[in-house]
Amino acid sequence: MRPLHLKDTYTYIATDKVMAHRLHTVILLGLLATLLLIAMVIYAIVHEPAKMSESSRKVAARSIETGAGLYDLHCRTCHGIKGEGIGQLGPALNDRPFFTERLKEVGWQDTLESYIISSSAHGRLIGTRPKYAGNESTAVMTPWLEDYGGPLRRDQIKNIAAFVMNWQPTALGKVELINLELPGVSLDDPNTINLGKRLFTESCGDCHLISDVSVPSRKAPVLDSIAARASSRQPEKSPEEYIRDSVLMPAEYIVEGFDPEILGYSCGSVLSATQLDAITAYLLTRR
Amino acid sequence: MSSTGNTGKSASNEKIAIAGLRPSDLKAILRGDQLEGTPNPKHLAHRLSFWFHFRPRNLPEAASRFTHTFHLGFLIFLFFLIELITGMILMVYYVPTPDGAYESILRLSADVPFGELLRDIHRLGAEVIIILVILHLLRTYLTDSFKGERHATWLVGVFLLVFMLGLAFTGYLLPWDQLAYWAVTIGTSMAEAVPLIGEELNRLFRGSIEIGADGLLRFYVLHVLLLPILCILFMGIHYYRVVRIHGISLPVHLDTESGQTGSQGGNNKSIRFLPDILLFETFVTCLVLLFLMTFSYFLYDAPLEHHADPSHTPLDVQAPWFFLWLQGLLKLGNKTIMGVGVPIAFFLFLVFLPYLGRSPRRKLRDRPLAMFSTGILIIIFVTLSYVGTHHYGIQLPPAVRITQDIMPEEGEGLLHTVPFDELRIGIYELDKIRSSNIPRSLSKVLSTLEKRIREASTDGYLSEAKAVFIIEDWQADLKRIALRIIWTNTKSDAPVTFERYIHLHRHR
Numbered sequence: 001m002r003p004l005h006l007k008d009t010y011t012y013i014a015t016d017k018v019m020a021h022r023l024h025t026v027i028l029l030g031l032l033a034t035l036l037l038i039a040m041v042i043y044a045i046v047h048e049p050a051k052m053s054e055s056s057r058k059v060a061a062r063s064i065e066t067g068a069g070l071y072d073l074h075c076r077t078c079h080g081i082k083g084e085g086i087g088q089l090g091p092a093l094n095d096r097p098f099f100t101e102r103l104k105e106v107g108w109q110d111t112l113e114s115y116i117i118s119s120s121a122h123g124r125l126i127g128t129r130p131k132y133a134g135n136e137s138t139a140v141m142t143p144w145l146e147d148y149g150g151p152l153r154r155d156q157i158k159n160i161a162a163f164v165m166n167w168q169p170t171a172l173g174k175v176e177l178i179n180l181e182l183p184g185v186s187l188d189d190p191n192t193i194n195l196g197k198r199l200f201t202e203s204c205g206d207c208h209l210i211s212d213v214s215v216p217s218r219k220a221p222v223l224d225s226i227a228a229r230a231s232s233r234q235p236e237k238s239p240e241e242y243i244r245d246s247v248l249m250p251a252e253y254i255v256e257g258f259d260p261e262i263l264g265y266s267c268g269s270v271l272s273a274t275q276l277d278a279i280t281a282y283l284l285t286r287r
Numbered sequence: 288m289s290s291t292g293n294t295g296k297s298a299s300n301e302k303i304a305i306a307g308l309r310p311s312d313l314k315a316i317l318r319g320d321q322l323e324g325t326p327n328p329k330h331l332a333h334r335l336s337f338w339f340h341f342r343p344r345n346l347p348e349a350a351s352r353f354t355h356t357f358h359l360g361f362l363i364f365l366f367f368l369i370e371l372i373t374g375m376i377l378m379v380y381y382v383p384t385p386d387g388a389y390e391s392i393l394r395l396s397a398d399v400p401f402g403e404l405l406r407d408i409h410r411l412g413a414e415v416i417i418i419l420v421i422l423h424l425l426r427t428y429l430t431d432s433f434k435g436e437r438h439a440t441w442l443v444g445v446f447l448l449v450f451m452l453g454l455a456f457t458g459y460l461l462p463w464d465q466l467a468y469w470a471v472t473i474g475t476s477m478a479e480a481v482p483l484i485g486e487e488l489n490r491l492f493r494g495s496i497e498i499g500a501d502g503l504l505r506f507y508v509l510h511v512l513l514l515p516i517l518c519i520l521f522m523g524i525h526y527y528r529v530v531r532i533h534g535i536s537l538p539v540h541l542d543t544e545s546g547q548t549g550s551q552g553g554n555n556k557s558i559r560f561l562p563d564i565l566l567f568e569t570f571v572t573c574l575v576l577l578f579l580m581t582f583s584y585f586l587y588d589a590p591l592e593h594h595a596d597p598s599h600t601p602l603d604v605q606a607p608w609f610f611l612w613l614q615g616l617l618k619l620g621n622k623t624i625m626g627v628g629v630p631i632a633f634f635l636f637l638v639f640l641p642y643l644g645r646s647p648r649r650k651l652r653d654r655p656l657a658m659f660s661t662g663i664l665i666i667i668f669v670t671l672s673y674v675g676t677h678h679y680g681i682q683l684p685p686a687v688r689i690t691q692d693i694m695p696e697e698g699e700g701l702l703h704t705v706p707f708d709e710l711r712i713g714i715y716e717l718d719k720i721r722s723s724n725i726p727r728s729l730s731k732v733l734s735t736l737e738k739r740i741r742e743a744s745t746d747g748y749l750s751e752a753k754a755v756f757i758i759e760d761w762q763a764d765l766k767r768i769a770l771r772i773i774w775t776n777t778k779s780d781a782p783v784t785f786e787r788y789i790h791l792h793r794h795r
């Protein structure tokens with residue numbers, strides 16, 4: 001008796017001989033496909049942990065990218081383009097103390113990331129440090145979350161927080177960035193000085209007198225020869241720095257007879273870094 | 288419980304397996320065997336039941352030939368099943384709110400084992416289904432298997448086509464990214480153009496003037512509940528008609544003189560469902576699973592762009608490919624005529640197709656009009672789809688166009704092909720570059736940029752154009768890339784600047 005061949009079973013179950021032949025092929029190929037499928041599944045299972053961590057890295061990376069764009073749009077006017085802080089407008093978010101001391105200072109129990117999210121979501125009515133205290137009539141930082149009247153969604157705040165958190169490696173000195181020397185604004189470029197003159201009339205001319213530019217006023221010091229005296233006001237500062245800081249941190253040096261505490265006002269107006277550069281360039285010409 | 292019925296000699300001492308039936312009864316039902324003697328009384332009820340006729344018990348061999356049907360109907364059914372299963376798992380993680388949707392998709396890919404794979408398969412499967420349905424429609428039309436007794440099957444098929452497109456469309460919105468949001472905004476803008484009830488219809492779909500929380504929930508319910516139920520129902524009818532009423536048509540060259548085209552007619556050899564067809568279909572299932580698994584694991588990534596932002600329309604908004612023809616129509620003319628009238632007319636045309644020609648000739652060769660018009664229709668659809676893409680008809684200012692191609696707002700541009708480490712920090716003024724030690728990938732971007740700018744200025748758009756490319760180290764593993772294009776406005780002679788910057792992370 002011939003031993004029973006696998007093919008014979010097909011003949012037994014299939015409709016006829018032709019179909020039995022087809023079945024034979026189908027089953028063989030099917031087995032092959034199944035084996036490949038199983039191999040594929042095993043491969044996927046083995047690699048899944050690695051794949052998942054790569055996905056989370058990717059998600060985190062995109063979050064930082066998105067946060068970088070949003071920060072630039074909403075936060076840099078006060079906290080600085082690279083988080084270095086600007087005068088009295090806003091504190092630095094990229095330095096070591098922010099990452100190591102700040103939580104203890106304010107007594108925050110949770111993580112720094114949640115502190116950033118919460119701080120920016122709610123904004124700040126009164127600054128926690130005298131430098132940023134404000135005048136108590138307006139919030140020093142308005143709320144950013146849309147639920148509290150701000151312009152941002154919660155996921156956007158989270159993105160910005162991820163971006164701010166990414167300053168940690170450089171703040172702690174673990175990573176050095178390559179510094180790119182951007183051609184800064186040249187302070188004796190006539191175009192810049194002209195721009196500065198225009199901006200000065202717009203933003204500062206209400207209080208400060210410069211004889212050929214604005215009408216006499218008793219609100220603030222006359223700036224006719226500011227460049228000459230700027231160097232002597234605060235010897236540790238260059239004239240340029242002094243002019244800059246007068247706008248950014250009026251309380252640092254008080255001109256006699258013009259105490260902001262008594263007057264109830266000071267220079268404070270929000271300018272971009274380039275605009276302030278231009279104004280400074282202009283004022284430096286007033287000897 | 289023991290049955291008192293007599294089911295024939297060989298089976299009389301078998302145990303009951305299920306529902307009062309013995310294994311031999313089950314086998315007989317599945318295979319449609321004629322029983323001898325007095326059958327088990329329960330047998331008849333089952334033999335006629337809807338469920339056992341979802342599949343034919345046997346088929347004429349010729350109708351099961353691969354080159355006749357390409358098994359497209361079965362493939363659609365299979366993919367639909369896969370969509371149902373993957374979709375149900377996705378539902379567990381998905382949150383249908385504007386606040387939660389996008390994040391739940393992110394969580395799916397980062398925190399859920401096989402979550403990303405699942406999403407890829409679901410999305411890939413959906414696109415494949417659309418292709419399969421279109422091919423199936425063409426197959427039944429070109430083999431002339433849609434007229435006469437098959438007219439109702441065709442009609443049900445047209446409904447299925449609409450439902451499938453509906454599923455694809457509603458599903459498209461769910462990730463709630465910019466791509467989804469704006470594509471669907473364009474898509475639903477057609478509802479507005481419907482005469483008389485446009486505004487109400489728009490409200491009905493979107494939940495308010497713009498798509499928001501209500502709109503998303505509506506799309507969600509349509510996608511996971513109403514449309515799948517309709518599909519299952521109509522597929523049932525479709526199958527029932529194919530299996531019970533007329534059978535799969537025979538290939539044309541086997542037509543009998545009597546004009547019978549179904550499996551019931553003719554004296555063609557028949558093959559049984561069990562085991563031949565079932566085994567074959569199991570085989571196809573294995574292949575399909577293998578394909579889906581491999582393809583979505585290695586080659587396909589379901590797209591996800593930035594979170595939807597109703598206040599910012601991204602440049603180059605484009606509908607998914609299967610709706611590009613609609614976007615093309617919208618671009619060509621009046622919203623009401625092109626966006627509503629023409630599509631409705633097209634689907635009505637499909638509905639009435641079986642009654643238009645009644646010629647008994649089935650051979651494609653004998654149906655020049657059918658062949659010709661199908662060809663023309665395909666050309667029209669492809670052309671319309673091209674018109675729908677952002678390459679046609681939308682003129683961005685040249686500087687924006689160039690920037691958009693190199694570093695687009697959404698998705699990937701030429702710049703993204705440069706590996707992170709080859710984005711060398713520096714200021715690249717296009718007219719001053721000495722390409723000494725610039726990495727190859729980066730210098731490719733720069734030379735493309737230069738070429739595009741040169742072309743634009745010879746075309747008279749950007750006169751005296753200059754471009755600067757600035758790459759800065761911004762944070763740990765983060766670089767900022769700015770592209771600034773400066774040219775002279777020929778009318779006022781004033782310099783004009785366009786600038787865009789993006790941030791790129793090493794692990795993006």
Ligand code: HEM
Pocket residue numbers: 356358359360361363364420423424427432433437440441442443444445447448451522525529534535536537
């Ligand atoms: C969307 C889900 C659909 C499913 C699951 C489906 C399934 C099937 C199946 C399994 C068959 C048997 C023959 C074959 O495999 O080709 C069939 C036949 C048929 N289908 Fe579909 N179909 C669908 C959509 C459509 C559409 C969109 C149309 C056309 C508008 C259509 C028209 C027909 C016709 C006319 C037949 C009979 C063909 C013949 O007898 O040879 N179906 N369908």
